[in-house]
Amino acid sequence: MQDYLKMDSVTAAQSAKRLLQRHAIRAAVRRDPQPDRRRGCGFALFLFGDTASAEELLRVHGFSFERAQTP
Amino acid sequence: MIYFDNAATTFPKPDCVHCAVMDSLRCFAANPGRAGHRLSARAAEHVFEARESLASFFGGKTERTVFMLNCTHAINFALKGVLRQGDHVIISSLEHNAVLRPLEAMKEAGTITFDVARVEPQSERQTLENVRSLIRPETRLLFMTHVSNVFGTVLPVTALSALAQKHGLLFGLDAAQSAGVYDLDMETLGLDFLCLPGHKGLYGPMGTGALLLSDRVTPRTLIEGGTGSLSLQRKQPAFLPDALESGTLNLSGICGLGAGVSFVRRIGAAAIRSHEEALIRLLREDLSVIPGVETFEQMAGGTLLSLRVAGQAAEETGRLLDRCGFAVRAGYHCAALAHTTYGTADTGTVRVSPSVFSTKNQIKNLSFSLNQIALRKII
Structure with a gap:
């Protein structure tokens, strides 16, 4: 199992990845492996390293996401 | 043939633009932001890089930089997406039909009214006064060309922006002739809309353009459809850029545009x-x-x-x-x-x-x- 962040838009996920890169936090954008059954397709930001700091940084910069785990 | 019709579209294009278009078609021409496979992800990365590059070049925000087919599309999305019943608009007397015709159509439909402020080519002050005199309580938008496509006349955009801010108006710019040639910064100029072609001063391929939006405006959609996001919902996503980018993007064009922006940046x-x-x-x-x-x-x-x-x-x-x-x-x-x-x-x-x-x-x-x-x- 791996933690990841659910994001609605590929552009938002890519912007989030770019922000994290600037703070030396690695991340990868992929399709959401478990799309919400009401909302449909979405994107996932997989974090590598200090995930708590990454989430905090994203929140501070106004990104909206939902934490999830791969099956 | 010696080409002096660059105000219509620049030609030739730089080699880096040719290469970017060809690379995208040869190496990763998958649908960006749709599937989860590596090619689609790679295509989406290139689209993002071009979007980011455009946004930073014009002082805009990446998510609020929306790809369009050309400047005319961008202007139509801006005008028809933002104007409401009863709004009044002021334009200049040097506007291209890309601005005049959408407004005329909205006027004929009884949605808006608009006035044309005469530009005095030899007097910035008089031009500003002409615009100011047309402002009325229901005026909501000042929308102007930056540079006349016929005469090259440069409008006093800094002063026009200040006028719009003073009167609480939205301010939009048709940058068909100025993007890539004149300094344009969303924030410095207080722009709410920046409409630009990708294939003129930015040296990208035809079929590219962009609409950059300030935080103050999010236009209604003119077309709806697949965005690769929230696909089980009947309603169009409200977030940008997805809200205004339905259907498959012009990947090769966008890659060429990204290369064009880099070319202009280098020079x-x-x-x-x-x-x-x-x-x-x-x-x-x-x-x-x-x-x-x-x-x-x-x-x-x-x-x-x-x-x-x-x-x-x-x-x-x-x-x-x-x-x-x-x-x-x-x-x-x-x-x-x-x-x-x-x-x-x-x-x-x-x-x-x-x-x-x-x-x-x-x-x-x-x-x-x-x-x-x-x-x-x-x-």
Whole structure:
């Protein structure tokens, strides 16, 4: 199992990845492996390293996401 | 053929643009932001990089930089997506039909009203006063061209922005002729909309353009459809850029546009403008001593020149220049208002618009041919 962040838009996920890169936090954008059954397709930001700091940084910069785990 | 029709679309394109288009078609032409496979992800990365590059070049936000098919699409999305019943709009007397026609259609439908503020080519102050005098309580938007596509006239956008801010109006700019050539920064200019083509001063392929939006405005959608996001919902996603980008994106065009922006960045918009202005100055000097050739002055600088030959329709001059090996634009340039402003509605004009690739020798050759045409030695 791996933690990841659910994001609605590929552009938002890519912007989030770019922000994290600037703070030396690695991340990868992929399709959401478990799309919400009401909302449909979405994107996932997989974090590598200090995930708590990454989430905090994203929140501070106004990104909206939902934490999830791969099956 | 010597190409002086760069105000319509720049040609040739830089090699880096050719390469970016070809690379995308050869190596990763999957649908960006749709599937989860690596090719789709790679395509989406390239789209993002181009979006990010455009946003930073124009001082906008990446998510609020929306890809469009051209500047006309961007203007239509801005005007029709934001204006509401009863709104009043002020435009300039140099607008292209890309601005005039959508507004005229909305006016005919009874949605809005609009007024045309006369631009005084020799008086910035009077131009501003003309705009100010048209502001009324229901005025919501000031929408202007930055640079006239016919005469190269540069509008006083900083002062117009201040006027819009003072009166609490939205401010939008048609940057069809200025993007990539003049300094344009969303924040510095207080812009709510920046509408631009990708295929002119940014040297990208045709079929590309962008709409940059401030935080103050999110236009309603004009078309809805697949976005690769929230796909089980019937409603179009409300977040940008997805809200305004339905359907498959023009991947190869966007990659070419991204390369075009990098090209302009490397040289610098100021250096490009300075080069083009120098060529136009040279052309104007050459033509000033040819009897029967009339040129039209701008308020300041100018990266294109409109002219006409006495006793000859503009289309005829254009045809003769084509025979001499020059590609120029002749006629009315889709800008009836501008011709009324400059008094050229009866003849139209011949427009000469150089690019970063144009040279002094080419200008000298053009002057020579125009002299021959004016002397009726070429018919």
